[in-house]
Amino acid sequence: MGFYVAQLLTGLANASSLFLIACGLSIIFGVTRIVNFAHGSFYMVGAYLAYSIVALFPGSILGFWGGVIAAALIVGLLGLVVEMTILRRIYRAPELFQLVATFGVVLIIQDMAQAIWGAEDKLGPRAPGLSSAVRIMGEPIPEYDLALILIGPAVLAGIWLLFHRTRWGVLVRAATQDREMVGALGVNQAWLFSATFVLGAALAGLGGAIQIPRESVNLQMDLSVIGDAFVVVVIGGMGSVSGAFVAAVLISVLNAFAVLVYPQISIVLPFVVMAVVLIVRPYGLFGKEGSGHGAPTEPEQPLRLMSSRATLVLMALVFALAASPLVASDFASILLVDLMVATLFAVSLHFMMGLGGMVSFGHAAYFGVGAYGAAMAVSYLGLPMIPAMIVGPLAAAVAALFFGWFCVRLSGVYLAMLTLAAAQILWGVTFQSQEYTGGDDGIVGIWPASWATSDQAYFYVAFALCIGGIWFLRRVAHSPFGYGLRGVRDSDVRAEAIGMDVKFHQWMGFALAGTMAGLAGVVFAFSKGSVFPDVLGIGQSVDGLVMVLLGGIHALAGPILGAGVFVLIEDWVSRLDYWRFIFGMIILGVVLLAPDGVAGGVDRLMRALGLRREGQT
Amino acid sequence: MNVLEVRGLTKSFGGLVAVNDVSFDLGQGEFLALIGPNGAGKTTCFNMVNGYLRPDRGAVRLNGEDLIGVRPRDIVRKGVGRTFQITRTFLSMTVIENIQMALISHHGRMFDMLSRATRLYRDEAEALLRLVSMADQAERACSELAYGDLKRLELAVALAPDPTLLLMDEPTAGMAPSERVALMELTAKIVADRGVSVLFTEHDMDVVFAHAHRILVLNRGGLIAEGTGEDIRGNALVQEVYLGGGTSFGQAEADHA
Numbered sequence: 001m002g003f004y005v006a007q008l009l010t011g012l013a014n015a016s017s018l019f020l021i022a023c024g025l026s027i028i029f030g031v032t033r034i035v036n037f038a039h040g041s042f043y044m045v046g047a048y049l050a051y052s053i054v055a056l057f058p059g060s061i062l063g064f065w066g067g068v069i070a071a072a073l074i075v076g077l078l079g080l081v082v083e084m085t086i087l088r089r090i091y092r093a094p095e096l097f098q099l100v101a102t103f104g105v106v107l108i109i110q111d112m113a114q115a116i117w118g119a120e121d122k123l124g125p126r127a128p129g130l131s132s133a134v135r136i137m138g139e140p141i142p143e144y145d146l147a148l149i150l151i152g153p154a155v156l157a158g159i160w161l162l163f164h165r166t167r168w169g170v171l172v173r174a175a176t177q178d179r180e181m182v183g184a185l186g187v188n189q190a191w192l193f194s195a196t197f198v199l200g201a202a203l204a205g206l207g208g209a210i211q212i213p214r215e216s217v218n219l220q221m222d223l224s225v226i227g228d229a230f231v232v233v234v235i236g237g238m239g240s241v242s243g244a245f246v247a248a249v250l251i252s253v254l255n256a257f258a259v260l261v262y263p264q265i266s267i268v269l270p271f272v273v274m275a276v277v278l279i280v281r282p283y284g285l286f287g288k289e290g291s292g293h294g295a296p297t298e299p300e301q302p303l304r305l306m307s308s309r310a311t312l313v314l315m316a317l318v319f320a321l322a323a324s325p326l327v328a329s330d331f332a333s334i335l336l337v338d339l340m341v342a343t344l345f346a347v348s349l350h351f352m353m354g355l356g357g358m359v360s361f362g363h364a365a366y367f368g369v370g371a372y373g374a375a376m377a378v379s380y381l382g383l384p385m386i387p388a389m390i391v392g393p394l395a396a397a398v399a400a401l402f403f404g405w406f407c408v409r410l411s412g413v414y415l416a417m418l419t420l421a422a423a424q425i426l427w428g429v430t431f432q433s434q435e436y437t438g439g440d441d442g443i444v445g446i447w448p449a450s451w452a453t454s455d456q457a458y459f460y461v462a463f464a465l466c467i468g469g470i471w472f473l474r475r476v477a478h479s480p481f482g483y484g485l486r487g488v489r490d491s492d493v494r495a496e497a498i499g500m501d502v503k504f505h506q507w508m509g510f511a512l513a514g515t516m517a518g519l520a521g522v523v524f525a526f527s528k529g530s531v532f533p534d535v536l537g538i539g540q541s542v543d544g545l546v547m548v549l550l551g552g553i554h555a556l557a558g559p560i561l562g563a564g565v566f567v568l569i570e571d572w573v574s575r576l577d578y579w580r581f582i583f584g585m586i587i588l589g590v591v592l593l594a595p596d597g598v599a600g601g602v603d604r605l606m607r608a609l610g611l612r613r614e615g616q617t
Numbered sequence: 618m619n620v621l622e623v624r625g626l627t628k629s630f631g632g633l634v635a636v637n638d639v640s641f642d643l644g645q646g647e648f649l650a651l652i653g654p655n656g657a658g659k660t661t662c663f664n665m666v667n668g669y670l671r672p673d674r675g676a677v678r679l680n681g682e683d684l685i686g687v688r689p690r691d692i693v694r695k696g697v698g699r700t701f702q703i704t705r706t707f708l709s710m711t712v713i714e715n716i717q718m719a720l721i722s723h724h725g726r727m728f729d730m731l732s733r734a735t736r737l738y739r740d741e742a743e744a745l746l747r748l749v750s751m752a753d754q755a756e757r758a759c760s761e762l763a764y765g766d767l768k769r770l771e772l773a774v775a776l777a778p779d780p781t782l783l784l785m786d787e788p789t790a791g792m793a794p795s796e797r798v799a800l801m802e803l804t805a806k807i808v809a810d811r812g813v814s815v816l817f818t819e820h821d822m823d824v825v826f827a828h829a830h831r832i833l834v835l836n837r838g839g840l841i842a843e844g845t846g847e848d849i850r851g852n853a854l855v856q857e858v859y860l861g862g863g864t865s866f867g868q869a870e871a872d873h874a
Contacts, residue, residue, distance in 0.1 A: 300709035494705035
C-alpha cells in the first residue's frame, strides 16, 4: 500500500512542473492563437538560469527560492523580447506561420544556451532545507517532492485569482473566447498579447527552475518537454488553465502507475491518452469549440494553370535536373536526391495542409512508415529493391488510412495535435520494438539493387519516383478530387450541400498525402542505406512544416520553393559552428520579410517589378 | 402529386417546443413562403426538411419517398437544392468553378484524380451563369464578388443538379432593397420556366406578398395560418402576431412590411 502511495506522490510531484509549463502554453494559445514551439526553450532557459543563480548562494534557502523566482522573471523578460521583436510583427500573417517563427526561436535559443552553459549536463543543488526524505507509510518520500505537490495548486490558485479578480484577467478570459470582440471594445491588443506572453513564458521558466533539484539540466530539455506540454494542453482543452492542471495530474499519475506494469510505456502513454480523449471529446476535457476568430486572413486566389512561359521554365529546370549527373559531382548528386526527397515530402504535406486545410504536426509518421516498411521488407522478407519500394508506400497508406480515420473527425489545432499523437505513438513503438525495428540502432544495409548502386544510377531512380510523385500530386490538385479538398476547406457546409461526403473526401486526401510521404521515405531509405527512429520524429515533422510554411502555403509552388530553400540552406549552414543560430536567424528573416512565404515574397517582388499582372498567381 | 409532404413535424430542444405538429404540402411548380416572427421555428422547420435536424415526430416525404433519417448529402442527391441565409461558397475558386463543382458532384466524379476540374461541364456551367445573368463574371474570384452577386451565384449552384425542390433560407437577407426585388423576380421566373418547386423563408414582406403563390405563417412553433397573400393580409390572428404582440420584434417586422 505504502508503495502505491509513494508512486502517487511521485506522480503528483511530476505533475506540478508539467502543469506550470502547460498552463503557460495554454494561456498563450488561448489569447494569441499561437502554437508556441519555443515554450520548451523557455522551460530550458528557466532551468539553466536557476542553476546559475542558485549557485551564487550555496546552501541558502532564500538564495534558492529567490533564484528560482528570479529565473522565472528573467524568462518572462525573454518572452517579452520575443513577442515584441518577432511575433508582434506577424500576427496578421496566415495562421501557423507564427509557428515557424517560434521554431526559429527554438533553434536560436538552443545555440545560445550551448554557448553560455556548454554542452555538458548540469547537476543542480538539492533545495536547502528540503534535501532529506520523510517516511510516509514506510516509504521514503523526498521533502522536495512534497513542496512541488503544493506549488502546483498554489500557482493554479494564484492564476485563478488573477483571472477572476483583476480586470486584466477578465480581459484574458474574454480574449480567449473572442479576440475580435475584445479588440472591438477598444482594448489595446498589442499590450494584452505582450502581457500574456510574459506571463506564459515566466510560468514555463518557473516550471524549468523548480526542476533543477530533481533532474540534470541539458540542451535536450526543450524538445523533450514540448511534446508532453502540448498533450497536456490539448487534453485539458486549449486555453483552459484548470483543464491543464487536471490533465497534468492525470498524465503524471497514470504514468507513475503504468511504468510499474509496463516500463516502456512512458514514451507513448501521454499520446495514447490524448488520442483517446480527443476521439471522445474533440475539444479536450474542459475546452469549448472556441471562436474560430484568428487573425483575419486574406482569401486565397483561385488556382490557375501555369502560363505557357512558366511551363517552359519549369520543363527546362526538370531537364537540367535530369541532366545534372552528367556534370555534377557524386556529392552534388547525393544532395540533389536529398532535395528531391524533401520536396516530395513537403509537397505531400502541402497537399493535405494547403489544399485540404488539415494541418499535420506529425506527417513524418508516414514518411517513416514508408522508410521502415521498405527497410523491413528487405531485411526480413529479403525482397529486392523494386518490390520493397512498393511495400513501403503501401505500409504508409495503411497507417495513414488508420490514423486518418480518427484525425478527419477533428479540425484545426486539435486535428494537428492528433496527427502529432499518431506520429509519437508510431515513433515510440518503433523505438521500443527492438527485435523488429532494431530500436535505436535502426535497420542498416538497405542498399539499392545492383544496377542502381552507383550514385548516378540511384539518382535516376529517385528522380523518377520523386518527380513522378510531385507531378502526380500537382495533377491531382487540379483534378476534381483536389478541388473537392479545397472546397471542403473553404466551406464544409457548402460541400455537403452540393452532395459531397465531406469526411470521406478528407480521409482519402489524408491517405493519399500519407502514401506519397511514404514514397519519399522509401527513396530516402535506399539513398541512405539505413533507417533510424528519428525519421518518424517530431524533428522530421517540423522540418516538413517549416518547408511548407516557409515556401508559402497558398501556392502550389510553395512547398517546392520551401523545400529547395530549406535543404540548400541546411546543407550550407550545418557545416558551420552554431549553425542552428544562423538557421534560426534565416528563418526569422524570411518570416519577417515575407509573411506569405517565399512564394508570396517572390510574387510580390514580381508585381513590384511589373513582371506579373494583378490577380494572377 | 405533391412534391413535398410534411406531416406532424415536431421538434423540442430541452423544454422548448421549437416546432409543434406542423403539416403542409408543396405542389409541383409552387412558390411557397414560410414566414413568422423571430423564434417562430422557421429555421428549425427548414433544417428538418433538409436533413440537418432529425425531428422528434412527424414525416417528410419527397415525391412520396420518406426523408426522415436520410443524410443531408443524400437528400441533395434526391433532387433538393438549397441556398443559405449567409452565403456559403468556395471562396478560393472562381465563379464558374463553384458551379462546376456542383456539377462534378452531381455527376459523381468527385474522386476523379486525373481530369482537369476546370474543363469539366463548362458549357452547362456557363448556361447556368447566363440564367442568373452572371456570364460576364465567370472568371472572377468568388472572394471579390459583391454580396448580391454571391446570392445569385448560390442560386445557380443550387440549380446545377436540376433539382425538383429548392429550399431557400432567407434568400434576400443582407441585400439592398432594389437587389431583393431583382433576385426574387429572377427566382420566380426560374420557378416558372423550369417547373421547380420552392420553399423559402423570408423576413421581407414585400418579397413575400409579391411573389409567393401561397404563404404559411408560423408562430411559436405552430402553423397559425395558410393561404394566399390576400388571405394572410386579412387574417386576424396573423395581424395579432405581427402587429398586436406588443413586442419590439413584432413592431419591427410590421415596420418592415
